[in-house]
Amino acid sequence: xxxxxxxxxxxxxxxxxxxxxxxxxSDHRPIExxxxxxxxxxxxxxxxxxxxxxLVRKGEEVRRGQVIAAPxxxxxxxxxxPVDGKVVYIGPVDHPNGQMLPGVKIKTDPFSPQxxxxxxxxxxxxxxxxxxxxxVQQAGMVGLGGAAFPAHVKFSIPKxxxxxxxMLNGSECEPFLTCDHRLMLEYxxxxxxxxxxxxxxxKAERVVIGIEANKPDAIAVxxxxxxxxxxxxxxxxLEVKYPQGAEKMMISALLGVEVPSGKLPIDIGAxxxxxxxxxxxxxxxxxxxxxxxxxxxxxxxxVRRPSNLLIPIGTPMxxxxxxxxxxxxxxxxxxxxxxxxxxxxKTLDVPVVKGTSGxxxxxxxxxxxxxTFNCIRCxxxxxxxPIFLNPAxxxxxxxxxxxxxxxxxxVMDCFECGSCAFVCPSGIPLVQSFKVGKxxxxxxxxxxxxxxxxxxVKKNV
Amino acid sequence: MWxxxxxxxxxxxxxxxxxxxSALLLSFACIAGAWLAERLFDPRRFLALKxxxxxxxxxxxxxxxxxxxxxxxAFLGGVVSxxxxxxxxxxxxxxxxxxxLVGRAFLQAAFPTAITTWENPDGRYLAVRGxxxxxxxxxxxxxxxxxxxxxxxxxxxxxxxxxxxxMLIGRTGGSLGETCALxxxxxxxxxxxxxxxxxxxxxxxxxxxxxxxxxLYYIDPQRYPSPAFMILxxxxxxxxxxxxxxxxxxxxxxxxxxxxxxxxxxxxxxxRVWGGLPEGVMYAILLMNAATPLINRYTRNRxxxx
Numbered sequence: 001x002x003x004x005x006x007x008x009x010x011x012x013x014x015x016x017x018x019x020x021x022x023x024x025x026s027d028h029r030p031i032e033x034x035x036x037x038x039x040x041x042x043x044x045x046x047x048x049x050x051x052x053x054x055l056v057r058k059g060e061e062v063r064r065g066q067v068i069a070a071p072x073x074x075x076x077x078x079x080x081x082p083v084d085g086k087v088v089y090i091g092p093v094d095h096p097n098g099q100m101l102p103g104v105k106i107k108t109d110p111f112s113p114q115x116x117x118x119x120x121x122x123x124x125x126x127x128x129x130x131x132x133x134x135x136v137q138q139a140g141m142v143g144l145g146g147a148a149f150p151a152h153v154k155f156s157i158p159k160x161x162x163x164x165x166x167m168l169n170g171s172e173c174e175p176f177l178t179c180d181h182r183l184m185l186e187y188x189x190x191x192x193x194x195x196x197x198x199x200x201x202x203k204a205e206r207v208v209i210g211i212e213a214n215k216p217d218a219i220a221v222x223x224x225x226x227x228x229x230x231x232x233x234x235x236x237x238l239e240v241k242y243p244q245g246a247e248k249m250m251i252s253a254l255l256g257v258e259v260p261s262g263k264l265p266i267d268i269g270a271x272x273x274x275x276x277x278x279x280x281x282x283x284x285x286x287x288x289x290x291x292x293x294x295x296x297x298x299x300x301x302x303v304r305r306p307s308n309l310l311i312p313i314g315t316p317m318x319x320x321x322x323x324x325x326x327x328x329x330x331x332x333x334x335x336x337x338x339x340x341x342x343x344x345x346k347t348l349d350v351p352v353v354k355g356t357s358g359x360x361x362x363x364x365x366x367x368x369x370x371x372t373f374n375c376i377r378c379x380x381x382x383x384x385x386p387i388f389l390n391p392a393x394x395x396x397x398x399x400x401x402x403x404x405x406x407x408x409x410x411v412m413d414c415f416e417c418g419s420c421a422f423v424c425p426s427g428i429p430l431v432q433s434f435k436v437g438k439x440x441x442x443x444x445x446x447x448x449x450x451x452x453x454x455x456x457v458k459k460n461v
Numbered sequence: 462m463w464x465x466x467x468x469x470x471x472x473x474x475x476x477x478x479x480x481x482x483s484a485l486l487l488s489f490a491c492i493a494g495a496w497l498a499e500r501l502f503d504p505r506r507f508l509a510l511k512x513x514x515x516x517x518x519x520x521x522x523x524x525x526x527x528x529x530x531x532x533x534x535a536f537l538g539g540v541v542s543x544x545x546x547x548x549x550x551x552x553x554x555x556x557x558x559x560x561x562l563v564g565r566a567f568l569q570a571a572f573p574t575a576i577t578t579w580e581n582p583d584g585r586y587l588a589v590r591g592x593x594x595x596x597x598x599x600x601x602x603x604x605x606x607x608x609x610x611x612x613x614x615x616x617x618x619x620x621x622x623x624x625x626x627x628m629l630i631g632r633t634g635g636s637l638g639e640t641c642a643l644x645x646x647x648x649x650x651x652x653x654x655x656x657x658x659x660x661x662x663x664x665x666x667x668x669x670x671x672x673x674x675x676x677l678y679y680i681d682p683q684r685y686p687s688p689a690f691m692i693l694x695x696x697x698x699x700x701x702x703x704x705x706x707x708x709x710x711x712x713x714x715x716x717x718x719x720x721x722x723x724x725x726x727x728x729x730x731x732x733r734v735w736g737g738l739p740e741g742v743m744y745a746i747l748l749m750n751a752a753t754p755l756i757n758r759y760t761r762n763r764x765x766x767x
Contacts, residue, residue, distance in 0.1 A: 248765065261766035374554035378708040379659065382715075387765040392713055393757070410764045426554070 010213050012239035013252040015386045017419045019175050019242055019340065021214060026299045026306040027178040031186055033310045034323055036083055036108050040314035041351040042068070043095045043103035047142040048149045049075030051102065060087045062106060065116040065290055069104075071137050077150045078140045082292040082312035084112035094350045096336045096343060106314070118288040124197050132201050139290040140354070141281070145169055145180075145245065145274035146337060148355035151281075154273065157202065157266050164269035166204040167254055168195065168278060170211040170218065171238055173245040174338025177358040179295040180275050182308045184211070184218040187279050188225055192233075194278035197285055199231055202271065206234070209275070210254050212244055213237045242340060243417040247272045249386055261413055296352060298324045302331035302361035311352050317359055318348040330363035339366075340418045370427030381420035381430060387413050391420035391430045398433040403444065406437050414438065462513040464657055468648040469520055469703070475631055475641040479582030480528035482589050484637050490532040491564075492519030494539020502548035514553070518542050521561040521703055524638025525696060525743070526568070527579050529592040534572050538564040558750045559710045562743050569743070579634040581609045609634045613695045613739040616686055628693040639696040649702035658706040661715055665722025666701040666729075667692060673730045685734065697729065700742035710750040717753075717760035724749045 045051035052069030053076075062068055062081040069079035085108045093103035124132065133152040141151035157163050168191070172180040184191060199207060209226075211219050219237055226233040238244050238253055248259050250272050259265055265272055276294060283289040292313055299306035304325025311320055317336075321327060335342035336356055352359075381391035390409060397406040411434055420430040476484035495515040519539045526535060542564030550556040569576050578592070611634045612623035627633050631641030638645075653660040670691055677685040691697065705711065705725055712721050725745045732741025 252765075258766050261764065263766075374552065376554040376708050377711075377713055379713050382713060382762065388762045389764060390713065390762065409761075410767070413764055413766065 008237065010237050010239040011210075011253045012241060013244065013249040013386060015384055015388065015419075016241040016243065016249070017384050017422050018240070019422060021240070022176045022299075023178055023181070023214065025176065025301075026297050026308055027181055027215075029178075029182070029307050031179075031182050031295055031308045031310050033114075034312070034315065034320065036112055036312065037315055037319045038108055039088070039316075040082055040085070040106045040108065040312065041093050041103060041316060042079060042081075042106065042314040043093055043101050043351065043353060044069055044079060045095070045101050046079065046148060046313070046353040046355065047077050048147065049073075049077075049153075052076060052079045054090065054102075054104065056087050056104070058087055058090050061085070061109075062087060063116075064112060064114075065288070065292060067138070067290075068106075075150060075153060076137075077142055077152070078138050078290070080140055080290045080292050081106055082314055084109040094347070096345065096350045096353055096356065098343070098346075116287070116289050121285075121288060124285040125200060129201055135284070136281070139280075139284040141277065141284070141291055142354050143274055144276035144280065144294055144354070144357065146341070146355055146357050148353075151273070151277055154271065155198070155201070157271070161266050162269065163202045163204045163266065163271045165206045165208065165255060165271070166195075166199065166202055167250055167270065167272045168207075168209040168275050169245055169247075169250055169272055170209050170215070170222075170275045171245040171250065172215070173212060173240075173242045174340055174342075174358070175242075176299050176360055177297045177338050178299070179297045179308055179357055181215050181218055183276055183279060183295050184215070185221055188221050190279040190282040191222075191275050192225055192229060193286065194281035195233070196229065196231070197281050198273075198278060204271070207231060208234045208236055208254055210236055210238050210244075210250055212240045214240045242419065243386060246386065246415060246417060248415070261410070291354060294352075294354065294356070296320070296356055297358040298361075299358065300361035300363075301366060302328050302333075302363045304328060313352060313354055315352045316348070317345070317350055317352060320352060320359060321348060321361065327361060328363070330365075331361050332364050333360075333362040333367045335360035335362065340422065341416065372428055373426040375428060376426055378425060380423045380425065384419040384423045386417065386419065387415070389414060391424075391434075394437070395428055395430045395433050398437045403437065403440055407441050411437050412441065462517060464655060465517060465652065465703075466513055466520070468651050469517075469524075469638075471644045472524065472638050472641065472648060472699075473520070475644050476524065476528075476637040479631055479640060480580075480637060481583075483528045483593050484523075486532055486589065486593060487526055487528070487530060487535050487637065488520055488523040490535040491523040491526075491539040491542075492516055494536040494541075495519035495522070495543045496539075498540045498543035498548065502544060503552050514547075515543060518546070518560045518564075521638075522564045524699060524703075525561065525565045525636050527576065527636055529578055529580055529590040530575055531595040531597075532593050533595070533597045534568060534575060538568045541567045554709055556709055557753065558747055559704050559707045562704055562747050562750075565743055566747060577614075579609055579611050579614070579636075581634045582632060582640070611635045611695065611739065612690070613733065616690075616694075617733075617739040622686075622690070623694070625689055625693060628690070636696065636699075639699045642693040642698050645698035645702055649698070652702065652706075658702070659711075659715075659718055661718040662706045662711060662722050663701040665719050666697070666705060666726045669723045669726025670697065670729055673727065677730075677734065691730070691733070695733070695740045696742040700725075700746055704742070705746050705749075710753060712753050712756045712760065714757070714760045714762050716762065717756040720756055720760065721749050721753065724752060 050072040053072040054069050056068045064084050067078050068081050085106045088107045089105035092100040095101045136152040142148040223235045296311045297308050307324045334345040414434050418431045495518045499515040542560045546560030546563030547556045615621040629642050652658045671688040674688040674691045728745035729741045
């Protein structure tokens with residue numbers, strides 16, 4: 001890996017932590033297309049919002065790229081089959097979030113092709129904004145950075161709040177993950193095409209790609225191509241710090257302003273999108289290929305051949321790991337996502353979904369089951385929190401169940417990046433406590449709202 | 462925790478250089494007392510956690526004591542430091558006051574004469590003072606000791622100045638750890654660079670000692686000491702770098718730390734200039750420790766987006 005240091009000023013946000021990068025395991029491995037497997041499992045809920053509404057029946061034959069579930073309302077997207085095949089099962093399937101949720105299983109036709117017939121569609125430049133957004137929704141597009149937020153909702157900017165700055169998130173701050181890095185190197189043309197398509201509709205004054213400085217090759221490649229675009233495109237290097245890739249931190253670093261609490265980036269004229277999401281726009285509007293596959297990094301010290309794979313959505317994790325040589329003997333932890341915010345899995349028999357950016361297999365050396373001691377009030381968590389919260393005090397409040405005071409300390413602004421738990425010398429599970437605290441507060445709020453709607457006496461919770 | 466111990470080793474070394482074997486014996490006695498208390502009062506945690514906090518508490522207590530201090534009193538001080546300064550509050554992370562200073566406050570109240578008997582360094586490396594070896598409740602043989610006063614006491618009670626260079630390198634009377642200002646400044650710098658202590662504490666203490674002192678010195682240089690004298694003299698540097706920076710007893714928020722340091726600095730100046738005692742660092746820190754929960758409650762950082 002070319003490792004020349006960038007000799008220019010790196011932009012950044014305040015606070016944050018510096019976990020070890022572990023990118024060398026996979027950042028030199030070009031993206032490999034994973035061959036089709038025998039069966040694909042597709043949960044209907046792979047995005048934030050309402051699960052998709054199933055359109056196919058058991059036994060029905062489907063084509064690669066065919067819609068199998070329609071969006072259910074505005075905050076929902078379509079779901080497509082990644083292969084030619086037959087629907088063999090409709091019912092609860094394993095979901096990476098730990099639950100069993102409604103989904104379908106598709107048995108692959110052995111002669112399933114890779115290419116999709118391009119459907120008849122208007123060139124994007126002839127579409128109205130409404131039709132563009134509908135197309136994005138019908139293409140099943142979600143944010144590929146991990147949150148899986150419906151892309152058309154994010155791109156639906158209100159008339160009175162134009163997008164002034166469009167930011168592309170190429171920071172990839174999570175350790176181990178290199179899928180965005182490889183995408184920027186190998187799919188640079190698709191990415192720039194996707195930016196051009198989105199820019200046609202948003203007409204932002206500034207377009208900026210933010211990339212962490214540990215990817216100098218990607219910065220160089222995009223800078224060369226950027227100069228050939230017919231709209232001004234800046235490629236700005238960011239300090240390597242977690243959680244640089246968070247939307248609010250990207251805006252702080254690149255624009256030097258903060259998103260007001262409770263508001264969206266578009267309220268200050270900004271829009272942040274993951275580079276993978278935007279490259280997918282190009283795939284759909286040029287080739288008619290909806291979101292049926294994505295780049296995933298399979299990595300860690302417990303897998304034989306760490307790789308960056310182009311995986312069809314719905315591939316069982318086990319197959320992806322086997323394709324990379326399988327587990328080594330010392331594997332103790334499976335994470336879907338990165339080590340900071342990824343979800344621990346108890347089995348390999350869950351499918352890759354739209355929000356899966358990485359499959360992390362770790363040995364006992366990287367995994368420490370920490371013993372928890374008392375809080376020594378050292379304040380390292382306050383120095384780490386990128387939202388400037390007080391995790392030490394909030395952790396004590398969760399322990400005591402003082403939910404009102406917890407809410408007053410703005411715990412709902414916490415986006416669970418894990419920086420606090422990462423630096424705590426006493427091994428206190430801070431971010432885990434805040435997840436609990438936030439869900440208690442959400443529950444209380446829902447109960448209050450229900451009590452209010454029913455017109456009855458509001459209960460004190 | 463261990464890095465803090467390593468940063469203290471040069472200071473202990475200087476204590477040995479200036480005050481001889483007494484320094485090491487006192488350190489050992491305090492650490493033994495602290496260790497025993499920890500073992501007695503919190504055996505479960507003691508077995509699970511070897512974070513050296515008893516070691517640090519004992520060592521810091523020893524560095525606050527005069528070289529001729531009887532060893533049995535030092536041992537008792539160590540027991541009280543952990544017992545009344547930490548265990549009784551609930552153990553790790555629960556104490557309001559700095560444990561080493563609780564021990565010293567106890568010793569000052571219980572044995573006021575012994576703890577204010579100072580000596581000049583006399584270059585005897587193997588010196589063990591008679592008073593060190595005094596059996597409990599008997600005064601030891603003080604023949605080989607020449608009682609003297611610390612620079613602060615000399616100024617307050619005798620109106621005599623002490624050379625700043627001597628104060629910088631430690632060739633004055635004082636407690637074991639407070640004399641060599643130079644090493645303490647270096648240790649403080651090391652700990653700040655290693656991000657072990659929050660720089661706001663020592664910096665705010667120094668600012669709020671230097672500024673009022675400078676004003677007084679400007680008004681009447683004959684009566685009041687210079688800021689340099691105030692900073693180099695007494696236990697200020699030891700307190701600012703090691704005592705006030707204790708995580709558990711200091712505020713959490715950065716804003717709170719400035720208030721905390723300011724309070725300590727101002728109280729030190731008040732006690733030293735107008736109070737009855739020549740030295741006020743210990744009481745200043747203990748008083749601001751008491752204010753810390755209040756400071757924590759009323760200083761909130763601004764949250765992102767608000």
